[in-house]
Amino acid sequence: MSVLVDEDTRVVVQGITGGEGKFHAEQMLEYGTNVVAGAVPGKGGQAVAGVPVYDTVQGAVREEDADASVVFVPPAFAADAIFEALDADGLDLVVAITEGIPTQDMSRVYRKLAETDTHLVGPNCPGVITPGEAKLGILPGDIFSDGNVGLVSRSGTLTYQVVDNLTQRGIGQTTAIGIGGDPIIGTDFVDALELFEADPETEAVVMCGEIGGEDEEEAARYIGERMDTPVVGFIAGRTAPPGKRMGHAGAIVSGSGTGTAESKIAALEANGVPVGDTPEDVADHVADLL
Amino acid sequence: MRLHEYQAKEVFADAGIPTPDAQLAETVEAAVDAAESIGYPVAIKAQVHVGGRGKAGGIKLAESESEARAAAESILGMDLKGYRVSRVLVEEAVDFVDELYVGVTMDRGEGRPVAMVSTRGGVNIEEVAHEDPDAIAREHVDPAFGMHPFQARKAVYEAGVDRDVAGDVASILQTLYQLWDERDGSDAEINPLMITSAERDAAGSAGDDVRAERGVIAADAVFNVDDDALFRQPELAAMEEAASEGDALEAKADEYGFDYVRLSGNVGIIGNGAGLVMTTLDLVDHYGGSPANFLDVGGGAKAQRIANALDMVFSDENVDSVVFNIFGGITRGDEVANGINQALEQFDEIPKEVVVRLAGTNAEEGMAILNEDLVTVEDTLEDAVKRAVEYAQEVNA
Numbered sequence A: 001m002s003v004l005v006d007e008d009t010r011v012v013v014q015g016i017t018g019g020e021g022k023f024h025a026e027q028m029l030e031y032g033t034n035v036v037a038g039a040v041p042g043k044g045g046q047a048v049a050g051v052p053v054y055d056t057v058q059g060a061v062r063e064e065d066a067d068a069s070v071v072f073v074p075p076a077f078a079a080d081a082i083f084e085a086l087d088a089d090g091l092d093l094v095v096a097i098t099e100g101i102p103t104q105d106m107s108r109v110y111r112k113l114a115e116t117d118t119h120l121v122g123p124n125c126p127g128v129i130t131p132g133e134a135k136l137g138i139l140p141g142d143i144f145s146d147g148n149v150g151l152v153s154r155s156g157t158l159t160y161q162v163v164d165n166l167t168q169r170g171i172g173q174t175t176a177i178g179i180g181g182d183p184i185i186g187t188d189f190v191d192a193l194e195l196f197e198a199d200p201e202t203e204a205v206v207m208c209g210e211i212g213g214e215d216e217e218e219a220a221r222y223i224g225e226r227m228d229t230p231v232v233g234f235i236a237g238r239t240a241p242p243g244k245r246m247g248h249a250g251a252i253v254s255g256s257g258t259g260t261a262e263s264k265i266a267a268l269e270a271n272g273v274p275v276g277d278t279p280e281d282v283a284d285h286v287a288d289l290l
Numbered sequence B: 001m002r003l004h005e006y007q008a009k010e011v012f013a014d015a016g017i018p019t020p021d022a023q024l025a026e027t028v029e030a031a032v033d034a035a036e037s038i039g040y041p042v043a044i045k046a047q048v049h050v051g052g053r054g055k056a057g058g059i060k061l062a063e064s065e066s067e068a069r070a071a072a073e074s075i076l077g078m079d080l081k082g083y084r085v086s087r088v089l090v091e092e093a094v095d096f097v098d099e100l101y102v103g104v105t106m107d108r109g110e111g112r113p114v115a116m117v118s119t120r121g122g123v124n125i126e127e128v129a130h131e132d133p134d135a136i137a138r139e140h141v142d143p144a145f146g147m148h149p150f151q152a153r154k155a156v157y158e159a160g161v162d163r164d165v166a167g168d169v170a171s172i173l174q175t176l177y178q179l180w181d182e183r184d185g186s187d188a189e190i191n192p193l194m195i196t197s198a199e200r201d202a203a204g205s206a207g208d209d210v211r212a213e214r215g216v217i218a219a220d221a222v223f224n225v226d227d228d229a230l231f232r233q234p235e236l237a238a239m240e241e242a243a244s245e246g247d248a249l250e251a252k253a254d255e256y257g258f259d260y261v262r263l264s265g266n267v268g269i270i271g272n273g274a275g276l277v278m279t280t281l282d283l284v285d286h287y288g289g290s291p292a293n294f295l296d297v298g299g300g301a302k303a304q305r306i307a308n309a310l311d312m313v314f315s316d317e318n319v320d321s322v323v324f325n326i327f328g329g330i331t332r333g334d335e336v337a338n339g340i341n342q343a344l345e346q347f348d349e350i351p352k353e354v355v356v357r358l359a360g361t362n363a364e365e366g367m368a369i370l371n372e373d374l375v376t377v378e379d380t381l382e383d384a385v386k387r388a389v390e391y392a393q394e395v396n397a
Helices: A019-031 A057-064 A075-087 A103-113 A156-168 A189-198 A215-226 A248-254 A261-270 A279-289 B005-014 B028-038 B065-075 B125-131 B149-159 B163-182 B227-232 B248-256 B274-286 B303-314 B333-344 B363-369 B381-395
Strands: A011-014 A035-039 A051-054 A068-071 A093-096 A119-121 A127-130 A134-137 A146-153 A173-178 A204-210 A231-236 B022-025 B042-046 B059-062 B088-092 B096-107 B112-118 B136-140 B185-196 B215-218 B222-225 B259-262 B267-271 B293-296 B321-328 B353-360
Touching (some): A011 A057, A011 A075, A019 A134, A035 A057, A068 A134, A075 A103, A075 B227, A093 A127, A103 B227, A146 A156, A146 A189, A156 A173, A156 A204, A156 A231, A156 A279, A156 B274, A156 B321, A173 A189, A189 A204, A189 A215, A204 A261, A204 A279, A215 A261, B022 B028, B028 B065, B028 B088, B042 B065, B065 B088, B096 B125, B112 B149, B112 B163, B125 B136, B136 B149, B163 B185, B163 B215, B222 B227, B248 B259, B248 B303, B267 B303, B274 B293, B274 B321, B274 B381, B321 B381, B333 B353, B333 B363, B353 B363, B353 B381
Parallel strands (some): A011 A035, A011 A068, A035 A051, A068 A093, A093 A119, A146 A173, A146 A204, B267 B293, B267 B321
Antiparallel strands (some): A127 A134, B042 B088, B185 B215, B185 B222, B259 B293
16 A cells, blocks of 8 residues: 555656656656656647657646646746646646745645645655655655655655665665655645555654754644554754754744754654654664564 | 845835935945935944844944944944944934834745734844744735735734824835735845834935824835745845855855855765755764764756865865765766766865765766775765764874
């Protein structure tokens, strides 16, 4: 089992004619992902890597029965591309890889999202992978292995690192979800944890967070109150100096100092979540649980 | 990107928010001339990107020519928390009876903008938010509709703003929101928004209108722009100035477009992705070393960018060894290896030991390209960090 994606997921790649779109569409196909269409305005009728391209996402959904989209569209046009995907009838999942989308654009996307049943993962994320079945995004497929541990992470490369440590120890994954590090994202920790909690195959979950914001604290409360599946945590940024790159906006809004590594680790541990000191240590904790 | 106070005030004034008469000056003479033409008393304010300027001696009041000269002499050229002051804003000192705070920012938890008003203006608003969150009235805005006029009024009345100026403050809040929205602000703040006494004399400006009623005026202005949106804000992007006043290495990082933070240790750290770079820092610390910096090359870095990153870290005298940790997703190992070779092949002798760990997309291709005479290669993150820490310790042994 898996969450969000599996071998039947029919994927449309938005921006498939661009450099990154083409490269990663090929990588996804090579991994075995069911990439059924591309969508690029003005490029309808072409084919990339044998995949037919449509002018609109709706066209790809209608003609190829796509039910998920991956967005490789440059930042200036990415929010519009996500809106288009949310507007297309029949997409259950939109994965936005693009880094650098203006925050106000994402705020509008986020509002639209509340009116739909579609899951948005990202933006500025590595994507979603169910090992051996499908990958939607840029994750390096060969480090993943099939198994029973779910993984959710704010950081792409940290996801790879932790998965690498898990796989080296013989611990496979049900699905890994990179939720992205931007201020405004679609699927957050709690959404991802809910999906894993509901998945009978997922026997443990690894949650990788980092300093800033309060999402990890919120997730910790959710785990304590609502989850039976055990979770192992990791928080990056223990040594990051305070005050750097933490805009004071968050502090004003939250009415407290923004999330330090210590506060996140304390919140997780208070809710029964062991937190690894290193990625290797995370794998040790998971091995103990299984 | 942060605008200077004088730039933010220009933007605010253009939108119709009242600001004091002011002139920018780069020399003591120019500052004194400005003070004379504006009329005393004036405030002389350092224009640097530093908070708490007043407490640090970067803002002084002057009531006469001699005071203005003395103030400008002490502020121009001063070192303000590491930043050299090259310009001052000479500004009409407003006679006020009260101070307010108004601001607009993105509430990342809610995913939508929030407008804020507080009668606790003129002080550090983060402290107010922390100690007495109820002292700030907050109104969330639906980004699809923008701020309704009633929302601005609601925030102002809930904050308990004096009824005489409530309408003016609501109108300023609405204008501030529109600016924030149209100009891709990340934070827009006026702190303090001064409530002026009746009969404020707009001296210096032609016509000398004397207000019969109390009014409001933006005595300070903050406008930070979303860096990701600068491509569509050419006017604001043009206001960005070379960061020559700050740390030379951070200025260089700006030029190269890296996320870079200088730290106090001696193990240089380069990696891709903020989470992984932070984890590398944490591991250096974990294995007994001390990180010299945080440098994220970002996603999809090409060879030249990798070479630039090495150049950056080599430029830091405190660095004794470098750990280069790349886990490719969108970044490709062959590009990284080419960049490392390109940066190192120009040296007769490599200035610092470089430990490289390459994994993920095209890592094998990268390992085949990498010139192993120039670097130490390790297969795992843990081993790479341990080795770099050892090298740094050897340098200091």
